[in-house]
Amino acid sequence: MARNLGPVCRLCRREGLKLFLKGERCFSDKCAIERRNYPPGAHGQSRTRFSEFAIRLREKQKVKRIYGMLEKQFAHYFEEAERLPGITGENLLVLLERRLDNAVYKLGFASSLAQARQLVRHGHYQVNGKTVTIPSYQLEVGDVVSITEKSRTKKVIVEAIEMAQRRGTPPWMALEREQFRGTFKAVPARGDLTMPISEKLIVEHYSR
8 A cells, every 4th residue: 555655743844833743753853743843845944825725725635644544545534525415524523433443543552543543453452352454444433442462561562552542532432541452432523623624625625
């Protein structure tokens, strides 16, 4: 599968906010946003007037990067969101939040979304007692995500759990840290998603 191999701190600078792509580094003074809070490139500090198209494109790019998507996969999620009843933009965010790699990260079982995706592929997590190696696996309400017994002492996972205490757990998940598991207890409401996202701009971008 294709993936972004470039420096991820540039992505945060491009979008002008922390996307928490580098784990512990994002909480330190080494964070790129803290040091250079302007877009990368020779003209990053110059003032730029964005067109309506550019504003919608930037919003789509931002959400893609928050959830670690490439264009083809993200467009597939949008098409699926359109088919579901309800508001397309909110459906899109819910589909992205239901991904297994996202849940692993939000529960604090990995220090970044990229690390969560890699560890899922390597079989370090289970859903309802069965090992799942598909990062895009869609969780249902009531599903229990746990760390496999053999992986509970793995250094990167132990460090991630220790670091995660500063992030907290989202309200639609119930974490049982001592048991190395968490439950996807509800579909997140739009008000629970605190990242600065305007999903209406994404809908407008794909509907142009």
